Amino acid sequence: MKHTTFLIATALAAGIAGAAAAQERITYKSAKTGTSYYQMGVELAEAVKSGTDGGAIVTVEESQGSVQNVMEVRARAGDYVFTTPPGLVSAAQNAAGPFDGKGDPAFDGIRALFPIPSLTMHFVMSADSGAKTLADLEGKTILLGSGSFGATEGEKYLELFGLTDKVTLADSELSNAGDALKNGQIDGFVTAGSFPAPNVIEAAASTGVTVLSMSDDEVAQTKRTKLVIPAGTYAGQEADIVTTSLDVVAFATTKMSEDTAYMLTKTFWEEREQMAESAPWWGAVSTDMLTSIGTKLHPGAVKYYQEIGVELSDAQM
Template sequence: MKLKWFAALAAAALVAGTVQAEERITYKSAKTGTSYYQMGVQLAEAIKAGTDGAAIVTLEESQGSVQNVMEVRARGGDYVFTTPPALIGLAREGKAMFEDKSDPSFNDIRALFPIPSLTMHFVMSADSGVESIADLEGKTILLGSGSFGATEGEKYIQLFGLEGKVTLSDAELSNAVAALKNGQIDGFVTASSYPAPNVIEAAASTGVKILSMTDDQVAETKRTKLVIPAGTYAGQDSDVVTTSLPVAAYATSKMSDDTAYLLTKTFWEQREAMAESAPWWGAVTPDMLELITTELHPGAIRYYEEAGVPLSDAHK
């Protein structure tokens, strides 16, 4: 009887030890149905596979990057979220959308690794005859509403002297491909990591032209230049020069160094495998760390130093 009791106790202790060793991470990114939510699903699967189940990532839907940053105030060391690096500086300074909302916990935010950038796409139907941004005059464009792409698209229309010269369609971006097929619009603007699902659909189902920007236009936007390689979309015979907004995965200093190291190391080791099934991961390289303008987590720094990845003083 005593032997059975001892065996049961030993088995219970072994199970308890296994549970304690397992890292549980909450990953908050974007709304369901978006490319960034899909990335979260892919990342969760990759972390589980890459750690043999030692780290389990639970995905949470988010209303956007601002909410992700704001939740740092109430979250613990298991919290990982995505946001453009620029928002971290704004949050710390209490500027723009963080006005009167600054909090000391924002100073504890630490970066782990870059993820695919938000990439601007000006997608025009082949029948529209539009070959450049300047040709948009007199055309009907769908921007959608409430998204980064909509806000950025409206800004570009103003910057490039097209305000009042294009008709903006009052419809949701989810209707863009159908509206393009039916000839209700000449084109649409979307911001997503390339290859973007709605652009893939539009290019495959109807002829489209993805517009390139000049270097002067890119400079005018004050965004990061990005090149979408030829062949990314059906019928795209040449590179497309456009703009992007870098995005990264963050934790806080509450996360242990070992956990941050494990997540960062596993991400980079699994990146190529993720890129085989989802090409947008192929655009992520260590060079993109230059676009992260705040401190990296000490655990992430340990990995990058082991891997020989150069870091800036700002990262430390």
Template sequence: MSYIVRSVSVAAAALCVLGTVAVAETRITYKSAKAGSSYYQMAVEISEAMKAGSDGEISVTVEESQGSVQNVMEVRARGGDYVFTTPPALIGLAQGGRAMFEGRESPAFDDIRALFPIPSLTMHFVMSADSGVETFEDMAGKTILLGSGSFGAREGAKYIEMFGLADSVQVADSELSNAVSALKNGQIDGFVTAGSYPAPNVIEAAASTGVSVLSLSDAQVEESGRTRLVIPAGTYAGQTEDIVTTSLPVVAYTTTKMDDDTAYQLTRTYWETKAQMAGMSRWWDGVSTEMLSTITSEIHPGARRYYEEIGAPLNDAHM
């Protein structure tokens, strides 16, 4: 009788172990951006790609965010399952207790580690074909829509001032959501937008109205203090040449609380499914391992292991 009991107990224990293996998965919380934004859509695409690429072993829950600063601040209270996106510059500010992080310092910021780059915020200066504008100098006397409150609006205003156009460009008082229709109706000559390329509103404007997306000179790029980025010819309808513009890199981060194997698995799955994601949204075509150079702080050891395996370019700041 005791033999039977022992056998049943062993069998039950084995079933428990098998059940545990069957449901084992890595659960990740991915803090992104506002719902409805392109970066929130990217987060959803990453979530779906992680599940498919790992055969269900990685489960990513996407959380809406009010912005990159909030994403960084939450590091203080999050665990090893937390992944968030932010420009690399904010990591340096947080770790140095500068700017918006002054008086809000935390040792947790020193534990932030990079995983992989995602599409950059890319500046687009979009002018209607009818405006005849081909250079920044040609914008004098034109009406430009910047929108308000966004990175693109602030950056656009900065460039207009920087390139000596503040007194000659009329800024339209309207939201960016109205840009394409205002361009079609001739109410504005152009608009400024920042987003991963190809940007949906620029695609729409180029296809329906005909536009010219301005290129910056190397001197203008240097003066801006931003990262140089090239939008390849053919990205937008009627675009026959490469467009040189500026960008704000964006990277997915975690902390040292995440174990090395999980960071490795996330990073490998991301790069191995990037081509599939590009089949859904073309902005993934703009991401390459060359963009690791935009990461200015340490990369998580698990992610670094993957990059070393594939021979990706790393530098001293990543170690």
């Protein structure tokens, strides 16, 4: 009896160890805690766990930004997934921009998996300001914040459209935008994030706002991707809003196996609709967004896209 009990216990232990060894573990690095992109990482982790019946576990790590995410490729193993705009990957591979003088062979192994919600520009104006177009920003007090993509992009647009000296920039953090708008301290604020953006939802519900729409010519001048925010996305929004966006993509490296990349990509797309039911920003993600990814895709991702009939460019293969 003792011998039999020992064999059973040994078999159970071996089975548990085998199950643990079979479980795929992924590290996902995106953004700072408290941001919409960190929350997306949490949602993605839950979706992967659910979609694989616990066969794959994603651990979400806080990040200080996209540049750091790319830089960490040099020291990370094949379980590393991170988010960044494709343009930064190209810059890293060419030792340009923020990677000038910091080139590394590891960057050449970066490969795309799937797009996530884009960074979407919002010029949010109080209804009382009367602003309907970018030209109407003249004479208004605007909050850009600092240190974010939205702040940098907003400043670029003000200069591009001749508004730099025609608006007053509020000296405050973007986190104060909602209260400042409600109290009349500012006429509007600029923010960039996935849509529907939580801070815009709050401002629209509590204050009443107009999110400015851009003309096709203005979009073309920015050299960014045109994006349409459908009518009804925000309270009081009766028409579509035309704005710009910056693609954001989940990347891995060639250190990741083809099977793992295939599993992650397949699970993401199969769970995307379910994620969108509880977090609407996932509803804006489609395979059409793959056309704007100018970097190479991971072979595992390529395999999945070919299976579902998505046309890829030669540069992506």
